[in-house]
Amino acid sequence: MMKNPYLPLPMKLVKNFTETEDKLIHTFTLQFLSEEDEKSFPYMPGQFAEVCVFGKGEAPFGIASSPNEPGFLKFSVAKVGVVSTALHMMEEGSTVGVRGPLGNYYPVEELKGKNLVIIGGGFAFTTLRSLATYMMDPVRRGDYGNLTVIYGARNPGLLLYKEELAAWEQNPDINLITTIDRAVDGWNGRVGFIPAVTEEVAPSSENSYAIICGPPVMIKFTMPVLEKLGFPPERIIMSLENRMKCGIGMCGRCNVGGKYVCKDGPVFTRAQLNELPNEY
Amino acid sequence: MIVSKKDLPNFLDKLISEYQVFAPVRKDTFTVFKQICSGKDAVLAAGNTKLPVKELFFPQSEKLYSYSVTEAGAKLEATLDDQQKIVFGVRPCDAKSLVLLDHVFNNDKYQDPYYLTRRENTILVGIGCNSPASTCFCTSVNGGPFDTNGLDILLVDTGDAYVVEVVSDKGKALAEKAGFAAASDADQAAAAKAKEDAVVTCQVNLDGLKAKLDVNFYDPIWDKIHEKCLGCGACTYLCPTCHCFDIVDDAVDCNGCRVRNWDSCAFPLFTLHGSGHNPRTSNKERYRNRIMHKFKYFVDNNNEIACVGCGRCIKNCPVNMDIRVVLEDVRGSEARLDS
Numbered sequence: 001m002m003k004n005p006y007l008p009l010p011m012k013l014v015k016n017f018t019e020t021e022d023k024l025i026h027t028f029t030l031q032f033l034s035e036e037d038e039k040s041f042p043y044m045p046g047q048f049a050e051v052c053v054f055g056k057g058e059a060p061f062g063i064a065s066s067p068n069e070p071g072f073l074k075f076s077v078a079k080v081g082v083v084s085t086a087l088h089m090m091e092e093g094s095t096v097g098v099r100g101p102l103g104n105y106y107p108v109e110e111l112k113g114k115n116l117v118i119i120g121g122g123f124a125f126t127t128l129r130s131l132a133t134y135m136m137d138p139v140r141r142g143d144y145g146n147l148t149v150i151y152g153a154r155n156p157g158l159l160l161y162k163e164e165l166a167a168w169e170q171n172p173d174i175n176l177i178t179t180i181d182r183a184v185d186g187w188n189g190r191v192g193f194i195p196a197v198t199e200e201v202a203p204s205s206e207n208s209y210a211i212i213c214g215p216p217v218m219i220k221f222t223m224p225v226l227e228k229l230g231f232p233p234e235r236i237i238m239s240l241e242n243r244m245k246c247g248i249g250m251c252g253r254c255n256v257g258g259k260y261v262c263k264d265g266p267v268f269t270r271a272q273l274n275e276l277p278n279e280y
Numbered sequence: 281m282i283v284s285k286k287d288l289p290n291f292l293d294k295l296i297s298e299y300q301v302f303a304p305v306r307k308d309t310f311t312v313f314k315q316i317c318s319g320k321d322a323v324l325a326a327g328n329t330k331l332p333v334k335e336l337f338f339p340q341s342e343k344l345y346s347y348s349v350t351e352a353g354a355k356l357e358a359t360l361d362d363q364q365k366i367v368f369g370v371r372p373c374d375a376k377s378l379v380l381l382d383h384v385f386n387n388d389k390y391q392d393p394y395y396l397t398r399r400e401n402t403i404l405v406g407i408g409c410n411s412p413a414s415t416c417f418c419t420s421v422n423g424g425p426f427d428t429n430g431l432d433i434l435l436v437d438t439g440d441a442y443v444v445e446v447v448s449d450k451g452k453a454l455a456e457k458a459g460f461a462a463a464s465d466a467d468q469a470a471a472a473k474a475k476e477d478a479v480v481t482c483q484v485n486l487d488g489l490k491a492k493l494d495v496n497f498y499d500p501i502w503d504k505i506h507e508k509c510l511g512c513g514a515c516t517y518l519c520p521t522c523h524c525f526d527i528v529d530d531a532v533d534c535n536g537c538r539v540r541n542w543d544s545c546a547f548p549l550f551t552l553h554g555s556g557h558n559p560r561t562s563n564k565e566r567y568r569n570r571i572m573h574k575f576k577y578f579v580d581n582n583n584e585i586a587c588v589g590c591g592r593c594i595k596n597c598p599v600n601m602d603i604r605v606v607l608e609d610v611r612g613s614e615a616r617l618d619s
């Protein structure tokens with residue numbers, strides 16, 4: 001019998017947490033119903049899943065938890081439309097469906113022995129959190145060089161994973177730089193847009209990779225900075241979010257040129273994207 | 281082997297007792313594939329069907345699974361259609377379209393069990409085209425009116441009878457079971473003559489088209505080519521190789537099902553993000569995608585052109601977009617690499 005890639009795994013919503021002050025982002029903790037189910041879902045940082053609210057539909061979300069956090073999956077979801085709104089309103093204890101893991105992942109093998117600069121803007125910090133958490137696992141931390149994280153949001157209330165960020169601040173294994181767009185009382189981090197802050201921090205491109213996720217404008221203006229710092233296109237990694245349905249390269253909607261973001265991505269290097277049309 | 285036209289309904293009736301048999305049947309002024317209960321309903325002489333054969337493997341609307349949800353979990357039920365089927369009277373272009381769709385539904389990473397189960401359990405009996413239509417251009421896209429690619433059996437119309445050509449093992453078993461009479465030398469000669477006389481008059485020159493598409497994504501030609509197109513999607517629904525679909529829920533309370541429906545890259549909502557951003561903003565980008573997908577992306581990924589030259593999109597477009605002219609225009613345009 002071939003595996004049916006359309007069937008979701010039922011999971012239990014154990015936590016529906018309001019992540020941001022504007023209440024538009026919730027983080028969902030989903031628990032596997034059995035060990036067998038969990039075994040059937042081996043994932044890596046950067047992959048995504050189709051989360052389904054039965055009766056409403058499915059939508060693709062990056063997996064925010066990391067493989068070294070067993071037993072559950074986490075997704076941070078912005079309220080934008082039918083499925084995301086239904087998720088936001090779901091009660092803890094409800095059953096949701098998860099189809100995946102889908103897509104490729106960050107090149108964790110290629111990154112071994114390298115320094116890494118993670119740059120995230122807004123709520124596009126989900127799979128970046130997964131990656132940082134994965135690399136900071138004590139059994140693995142030694143495999144990687146310096147880990148710098150530059151993370152920004154419009155204001156402090158919009159940063160995701162605040163408790164975790166606070167813990168990272170104290171952790172010598174990671175160099176965390178947070179920034180907000182405009183100064184507010186009680187903020188100790190930096191103030192300024194990501195491109196400018198990246199330029200100030202000026203992470204070395206020597207033996208380094210940059211991974212960048214965020215709104216299109218942020219990416220557009222950070223690219224030249226990374227180029228100036230000496231990151232070649234092969235060592236700048238991005239993750240695309242084209243509209244999706246099937247997640248398995250069949251329904252035809254997520255293509256960028258001949259590549260399907262769902263099946264061949266979502267993770268691409270800048271060099272790969274330079275070869276493709278700008279349809280994302 | 282040979283079967284006379286007189287005996288054909290009988291032969292089909294025998295098959296009907298054992299298989300679900302689908303064949304072109306009349307509907308208004310055209311024909312469509314339908315399951316038949318009587319051999320005499322099959323209409324083989326009316327040219328190709330209005331709707332392509334893909335709908336028998338990838339229905340316009342299809343339930344993927346049903347579910348009932350409780351706090352303890354969800355019960356999902358998927359049923360695969362594994363009925364033994366014979367599709368009778370498939371034209372060579374449509375048979376080839378299935379070979380192309382196989383690449384999609386059985387790709388490098390995933391298998392679609394709905395489509396593939398139907399494919400596995402279906403025998404395709406084709407019929408060659410003695411008089412190709414003026415809109416047919418199969419020979420320009422590596423096909424032909426008596427091509428056997430994708431078929432199990434090919435029938436060649438010789439006037440009073442069909443000469444039976446066995447193509448695959450599945451076809452061989454069926455032909456043996458049917459106990460067709462042997463074809464005489466004269467029958468064979470008549471079949472050869474029918475093939476020779478069938479001329480696809482329309483030739484589309486595709487020399488250099490792929491090389492052009494490789495570099496002309498940003499060419500101004502795309503600003504003009506789409507202008508007439510209304511974005512109605514008729515061409516994509518009727519195209520035997522178009523495979524885009526949508527997945528939606530149909531539910532009351534906790535019980536429902538997930539359904540997939542044909543969709544089209546001609547529609548603006550097809551690629552619209554939740555944020556409002558749309559990577560293919562206008563008809564220009566959408567029409568370009570249709571051409572690029574068929575004549576470049578699919579070639580890059582599967583080494584085949586995703587157009588079988590059936591001409592349906594030409595015959596049915598409300599504003600007479602003619603893909604042959606479009607391809608000619610693209611091929612003749614100046615290529616520019618930069619944006």
Ligand SMILES: Cc1cc2nc3c(=O)[nH]c(=O)nc-3n(C[C@H](O)[C@H](O)[C@H](O)COP(=O)(O)OP(=O)(O)OC[C@H]3O[C@@H](n4cnc5c(N)ncnc54)[C@H](O)[C@@H]3O)c2cc1C
Pocket residue numbers: 048057058059060061062063075076077078079080081082083084085126127240241242243244245266552553554555
């Ligand atoms: C690989 C990937 C990872 C993503 N990760 C996250 C994440 O971690 N957090 C988050 O909040 N959002 C993420 N998104 C965007 C998220 O998928 C959309 O916001 C979501 O699909 C909107 O669904 P909806 O039903 O609420 O909205 P509607 O606008 O009602 O959308 C209806 C349907 O359209 C499709 N759709 C609409 N917009 C998008 C879009 N931008 N991308 C893909 N499909 C879309 C979905 O299939 C959805 O079911 C990701 C998208 C992709 C492709």
Ligand code: SF4
Pocket residue numbers: 508509510511512513514515516546596597598599600601
């Ligand atoms: S049928 Fe004609 S008008 Fe409609 S989408 Fe196709 S090319 Fe455009």
Ligand code: SF4
Pocket residue numbers: 515518519520521522574586587588589590591592593594603
């Ligand atoms: S693009 Fe037109 S001619 Fe080609 S296979 Fe599709 S419908 Fe037929």
Ligand code: FES
Pocket residue numbers: 243244245246247248249250251252253254255260261262263
């Ligand atoms: S989401 Fe269906 S092809 Fe990518």
